[in-house]
Amino acid sequence: CSAIDACESSNGGCSAKAECRRTTPGSRACVCSAGHTGDGIVCIEINPCLVNNGGCDRNAECTQTGPNQAVCNCLKGYSGDGKTCTYISLCSQNNGGCSEFAICNDTELTERTCTCKPNYIGDGFKCRGNIFQELLRNSNTSRFYYHLEALSLRDIAGPGPFTLFVPRTDVLKGDPRVKDWIAKGVLAQVLRYHMVGCANLLYKDLAAVTNLTSLHGDLIHISYSQNSLVLNNNAEIILSDAVGTNGVIHVINQILVP
Numbered sequence: 001c002s003a004i005d006a007c008e009s010s011n012g013g014c015s016a017k018a019e020c021r022r023t024t025p026g027s028r029a030c031v032c033s034a035g036h037t038g039d040g041i042v043c044i045e046i047n048p049c050l051v052n053n054g055g056c057d058r059n060a061e062c063t064q065t066g067p068n069q070a071v072c073n074c075l076k077g078y079s080g081d082g083k084t085c086t087y088i089s090l091c092s093q094n095n096g097g098c099s100e101f102a103i104c105n106d107t108e109l110t111e112r113t114c115t116c117k118p119n120y121i122g123d124g125f126k127c128r129g130n131i132f133q134e135l136l137r138n139s140n141t142s143r144f145y146y147h148l149e150a151l152s153l154r155d156i157a158g159p160g161p162f163t164l165f166v167p168r169t170d171v172l173k174g175d176p177r178v179k180d181w182i183a184k185g186v187l188a189q190v191l192r193y194h195m196v197g198c199a200n201l202l203y204k205d206l207a208a209v210t211n212l213t214s215l216h217g218d219l220i221h222i223s224y225s226q227n228s229l230v231l232n233n234n235a236e237i238i239l240s241d242a243v244g245t246n247g248v249i250h251v252i253n254q255i256l257v258p
Contacts, residue, residue: 017043035067057085077110101127121245131164131244132157140239140251143169144191147178151188155215160246161200163212165220165231167255168238175255192216193258200247203229203240218258232256 003025006012012020014030018040021029030040037046046068048054054062056072060082064070072082079088090096090112091104098104098114102124105113114124121128128134132154135145144166148154156162172178181187193216201209206229212220223230229237235254242249 014040015043017045033067035069056082059085059087098124099127101129119245121243128242128244130157130160130246131162131242131249134242134244134249135166138242138249140168141166141249143172144194147172147187147191151191153188153191155192155197156195156247158246161198162247163196163199163201163206164247164249165194165196165235165237165252165256166249167194167235168251168253171253171255177255177257189216189258190255193218193220193256196220200243202243202248203237203250206237206250214258216258220256 005022006026006028007014007020007022011018012028012030014020014028015032015038017036018030018032018038021031023029032038032040032043035046036043038044045066047064048068048070049056049062049064053060054070054072056062056070057074057078057080059078060072060074060080062070062072074080074082074085077088078085080086089106090110091098091106095102096104096106096112096114098112099116099122101120102114102116102122105115107113116122116124116127119129132145132148135141135148148156156164178187181190193214195215196212197215199212201212206222207224210222212222214220221232223233231237231252235252235256237250238253239251242251
């Protein structure tokens with residue numbers, strides 16, 4: 001007589017995910033394979049994510065990859081290895097994309113607000129100070145700023161409001177009369193002729209007036225020609241409505257001469 005191997009046929013009636021182990025002749029035990037649980041007859045995969053999020057951080061997603069195997073991935077807005085996830089502050093890098101003159105505040109995951117600092121105006125992504133400061137920040141108007149600084153002209157640094165007509169930088173650099181005005185000591189008068197006090201006039205406002213009095217005292221004549229606003233029948237407004245806290249800047253393509 002020979003002993004009956006209870007595991008010989010059909011894995012002894014055990015689950016395909018189990019090991020059939022001979023015990024005594026004609027008897028066997030079914031033991032679920034690693035990563036599975038059950039009575040051996042029925043074995044199911046263990047999903048580690050069902051208990052304690054699989055050991056992942058509470059701000060991570062646990063994904064089962066096999067029997068009792070899983071990976072941890074930090075949720076959007078967090079960084080780390082999945083076991084430990086740290087909140088990513090949007091404001092911590094490049095001021096959250098806000099203006100350098102704005103305050104960035106994290107509000108919720110993947111969200112933040114941008115608010116212009118005191119003494120600046122704008123939407124938070126673009127913030128402007130007073131028009132005296134803004135002249136330096138724009139290459140089209142920076143030359144005008146340097147001339148004001150050289151002459152210590154600070155009229156437009158006051159509370160305003162002001163409307164400023166600025167000859168583009170290349171125009172100021174290329175006009176030989178500028179050096180002559182400096183030598184004669186009259187450049188300050190010329191520059192003040194480009195400033196209008198007590199008025200914050202946008203392009204649409206300028207279209208409704210015909211004359212303005214400059215800080216120099218002389219009138220600036222405004223006309224409308226070929227879909228453009230023209231000053232003194234000569235200088236065309238080519239860029240407009242750069243609004244600051246104390247006024248507005250318009251860029252023109254010629255120097256106004258009183």
